[in-house]
Amino acid sequence: MTNNSVFLFIKRNKYFLILTTIFILLLSIQSAMASRILYVAPQRVVIESNKNTSTVNIMNQSDKKRAYNISLIDSVMLENGTTKRVDTFEYSTKRMLRYVPRSVVLEPGERQVVRVMVRRPKDLPDGDYHSHILFREDTLKSENTNKEGTDLSFEVGAQYGLAIPVIVQHGKIESSMSIAGINKEASTLKNIVVTFSRTGNAESASYLRVFKIISGEKKEISPAFWVRMYREVNEVTRSVPVLKDMEAKGELIFELYKNSSQDAKVIQRLDVTL
Numbered sequence: 261m262t263n264n265s266v267f268l269f270i271k272r273n274k275y276f277l278i279l280t281t282i283f284i285l286l287l288s289i290q291s292a293m294a295s296r297i298l299y300v301a302p303q304r305v306v307i308e309s310n311k312n313t314s315t316v317n318i319m320n321q322s323d324k325k326r327a328y329n330i331s332l333i334d335s336v337m338l339e340n341g342t343t344k345r346v347d348t349f350e351y352s353t354k355r356m357l358r359y360v361p362r363s364v365v366l367e368p369g370e371r372q373v374v375r376v377m378v379r380r381p382k383d384l385p386d387g388d389y390h391s392h393i394l395f396r397e398d399t400l401k402s403e404n405t406n407k408e409g410t411d412l413s414f415e416v417g418a419q420y421g422l423a424i425p426v427i428v429q430h431g432k433i434e435s436s437m438s439i440a441g442i443n444k445e446a447s448t449l450k451n452i453v454v455t456f457s458r459t460g461n462a463e464s465a466s467y468l469r470v471f472k473i474i475s476g477e478k479k480e481i482s483p484a485f486w487v488r489m490y491r492e493v494n495e496v497t498r499s500v501p502v503l504k505d506m507e508a509k510g511e512l513i514f515e516l517y518k519n520s521s522q523d524a525k526v527i528q529r530l531d532v533t534l
Contacts, residue, residue: 297322297420298395305393305426307378309433316374316424318395320366327365327401330374332357333394333423337490341498351491353391353428356380365401378428386431387461388491396421427463435460437489439514439530443497447534449507452482452500454514458489465489466516466527470500473511481506484520508534 299319307314320326332354335343348354358377366372376393397420436459443453458464470482482500489496502508512532517524 297326298328298397298422300395300422300424303424305376305424307376307426307428309429309431312378314376314426316376316393317371318364318366318374319371320368323368325365325367325403327363327398328395329363329398330359330361331394331396332359332426333392335392335423337493337496339493339496341487341496349492351387351389353378353389353426356389356428357391357426359393363398376426380428380430384430385461386433387429388433388463389428389430390425390463390490392423392425394421394423429462433460433462435462435464435491436527437464437466437487437516438528439516440495442514442530442532442534444532444534447508449509450502452502452508452512452534453497454500455495455497456487456489457495458491458493461491463488463490466518467520467524468500469515469517471513471515472506472508473513478513479506481508481512486520487516510534 297320299317299321301317305314305316318328334346334348334352334354336346336349337343356378358379360375361372364372364374374393438457440455440457443455446453452470454468456466465486465488467484468487469480469484471478472481473479480503482502487496487498510533512534514528514530514532516527516529518527
């Protein structure tokens with residue numbers, strides 16, 4: 261496509277592009293609003309091999325009555341570290357899980373406990389399995405007016421929802437994560453492209469910190485963050501942002517930790533020169 265063709269396409273479709281941008285922004289706003297409206301704890305449910313039940317606590321944090329339908333959905337991790345909604349997949353727990361209640365109506369400040377139960381098949385191989393519990397607002401049953409009784413137009417047609425992962429473990433669980441390599445060609449001064457690998461029969465998670473040797477001192481150049489890999493992927497590639505006043509150039513040190521505490525054990529150290 262020539263430069264003129266690209267210009268004509270953008271010109272003819274400018275309203276479509278504008279609407280698409282607005283739509284993406286609205287989705288981001290809805291996701292943020294959902295977490296402010298509905299409190300959910302824990303954010304991840306892990307049912308260990310020797311257990312069959314767990315609970316999730318939810319609370320309506322808004323000033324209006326809210327109704328939610330509760331369901332199970334499947335999402336798989338992709339090689340770029342994001343997740344994609346699917347109907348089912350090899351490690352789904354939907355056939356194993358039961359939960360009560362299936363729907364709730366919560367007054368402002370009201371709490372509810374959702375009980376999650378698992379029944380593992382007899383021939384289930386060792387490893388972990390996962391699905392997500394989705395709390396989706398039922399706008400037909402929720403209160404859509406403010407205290408004065410006037411309509412809240414910005415909520416018309418909006419469905420707030422939150423999904424949290426439910427991990428079911430079975431038998432002997434083994435997994436590990438490591439830094440497979442740094443893509444120097446794809447990296448820039450402000451972003452480092454890192455590939456992580458996973459082995460074993462379960463998900464794996466590690467805490468990543470990136471340092472730079474400056475005047476002989478080890479200084480952190482990127483916000484530390486968790487890297488999580490579900491069982492269905494063996495490799496993921498992530499873009500690691502560099503702090504505003506730093507550059508990804510020179511002697512860099514990548515360290516993976518077991519957890520985020522200050523005295524956490526280093527799982528792996530990788531020295532790279534960019």
